[in-house]
Amino acid sequence: MSDSVKKLSIASMLTAVGVTCLYFSGLIPSGQIAMVAIAGMFSCAAVIHCGLGYGFIVFAATAILGLLIVPDKGNALFYIAFFGYYPVLKSPIERIKNVWIGWVLKILIVNLAFAILWIIIGPEMFSYGRLLGHAAVSVVLVIFDIGLSNIIATYIRRVATRTRK
Numbered sequence: 001m002s003d004s005v006k007k008l009s010i011a012s013m014l015t016a017v018g019v020t021c022l023y024f025s026g027l028i029p030s031g032q033i034a035m036v037a038i039a040g041m042f043s044c045a046a047v048i049h050c051g052l053g054y055g056f057i058v059f060a061a062t063a064i065l066g067l068l069i070v071p072d073k074g075n076a077l078f079y080i081a082f083f084g085y086y087p088v089l090k091s092p093i094e095r096i097k098n099v100w101i102g103w104v105l106k107i108l109i110v111n112l113a114f115a116i117l118w119i120i121i122g123p124e125m126f127s128y129g130r131l132l133g134h135a136a137v138s139v140v141l142v143i144f145d146i147g148l149s150n151i152i153a154t155y156i157r158r159v160a161t162r163t164r165k
Contacts, residue, residue, distance in 0.1 A: 026072030
């Protein structure tokens, strides 16, 4: 099997599992955000196994299928706005030598996504003020990023090194 076919197969399977997680996010009310975040991990796995371009393909395919298939469109929007693209962008941002520039860039990107979501959905979705919302998103981003880094390191150590040939 050629390398491109293998990568496309892996990306397709990761997309299917990501869409499944998005679908289950609407069925499990207490774990909605967690399931949406888990769906974002599959685009990260695509970056590890197939490369950055395939990570964006998995994100885009999961986002489109999520909007078409998932009953809770709000969860699909959260995937698109926060959890889908961020694991893919994390890799190139962390290649920046200055760590502080990387963190500022990450916070700016996520706050821009929050501002766009605020405009699309409207302030009635958020019971807190816009400034408090941006602060909360920034704090959650730092916690999510640190946790995601630990998950990626564990995944690479335990899974990715065993599946590469």
